[in-house]
Amino acid sequence: MLETAFFIVLAVATVITAILVIVQRNPVASAIYLIITFFCLAGIYLLLQAPFIAVIQVLVYAGAIMVLFLFVIMLLNLEKEKKPILRHRLSKTLGVLLGVVLLAQIGILFQSVLLGGMPGKFPPEKVAALGNTEVIARLLFTDFLLPFEITSVLLLVAIIGAIVLAKRQI
Amino acid sequence: MVPLSGYLILSAILFSIGVVGFLLRRNAIVLFMSIELMLNAANLAFVAFSRYLHSMDGQIFVFFVMSVAAAEAAVGLAIIMAVFRTKETVNVDEVNLMKW
Numbered sequence: 313m314l315e316t317a318f319f320i321v322l323a324v325a326t327v328i329t330a331i332l333v334i335v336q337r338n339p340v341a342s343a344i345y346l347i348i349t350f351f352c353l354a355g356i357y358l359l360l361q362a363p364f365i366a367v368i369q370v371l372v373y374a375g376a377i378m379v380l381f382l383f384v385i386m387l388l389n390l391e392k393e394k395k396p397i398l399r400h401r402l403s404k405t406l407g408v409l410l411g412v413v414l415l416a417q418i419g420i421l422f423q424s425v426l427l428g429g430m431p432g433k434f435p436p437e438k439v440a441a442l443g444n445t446e447v448i449a450r451l452l453f454t455d456f457l458l459p460f461e462i463t464s465v466l467l468l469v470a471i472i473g474a475i476v477l478a479k480r481q482i
Numbered sequence: 483m484v485p486l487s488g489y490l491i492l493s494a495i496l497f498s499i500g501v502v503g504f505l506l507r508r509n510a511i512v513l514f515m516s517i518e519l520m521l522n523a524a525n526l527a528f529v530a531f532s533r534y535l536h537s538m539d540g541q542i543f544v545f546f547v548m549s550v551a552a553a554e555a556a557v558g559l560a561i562i563m564a565v566f567r568t569k570e571t572v573n574v575d576e577v578n579l580m581k582w
């Protein structure tokens with residue numbers, strides 16, 4: 313009962329702040345609302361008994377990525393969009409229409425397809441006994457070791473790419 | 483307990499908001515924020531399935547999605563800065579040199 317109440321509050325807050333992200337004219341305000349969205353999602357991850365994911369959501373997304381966004385907005389010294397956000401009324405209607413059609417399609421998919429599968433090896437009791445972070449760490453360094461190592465190469469490429477792109481003269 | 487469909491519907495709504503934001507906005511940085519919204523919607527679906535199917539693979543995938551999102555944000559924002567330096571704008575309608 314309490315869980316449902318928490319879920320409804322967090323879900324409504326997530327959707328409202330997500331809508332505010334895309335309707336705000338000022339990019340800084342959009343970024344702040346996106347940070348609030350990420351915090352609400354972290355709360356939802358906690359409800360789903362994924363504390364590790366909730367923490368890295370706050371650390372990586374709300375902390376690192378959004379600070380990067382805010383830094384770039386400040387560096388570029390952007391003013392508010394002077395022209396109206398939307399150029400054509402046609403593109404506005406089409407965009408919203410496509411979004412609604414997409415939502416309807418996903419909704420129909422949920423009702424028609426049997427969402428389920430074979431239960432995996434980690435029921436909640438076992439995860440609670442071992443500890444969520446420990447289970448993830450064990451899997452990362454055994455079953456998912458190769459993707460984990462490839463991720464480090466990806467991050468190295470991203471670092472070098474970002475420096476090369478942002479530098480004035482190489 | 484909240485049924486799985488509750489989380490999936492929230493995920494679908496978030497994804498649609500991201501798509502609409504991407505289609506409507508003209509500011510490149512806000513477009514990036516819309517992409518982050520869509521990635522988060524996918525993450526939410528992953529974690530929900532992971533919880534209800536008693537498997538940890540979903541949470542591991544979310545970990546990888548987050549690292550890819552971090553790399554994408556770093557490189558994308560560097561590209562935006564390079565574009566701003568030459569064109570003095572981040573409006574995607576005015577960056578149309580490669581448009582046929």
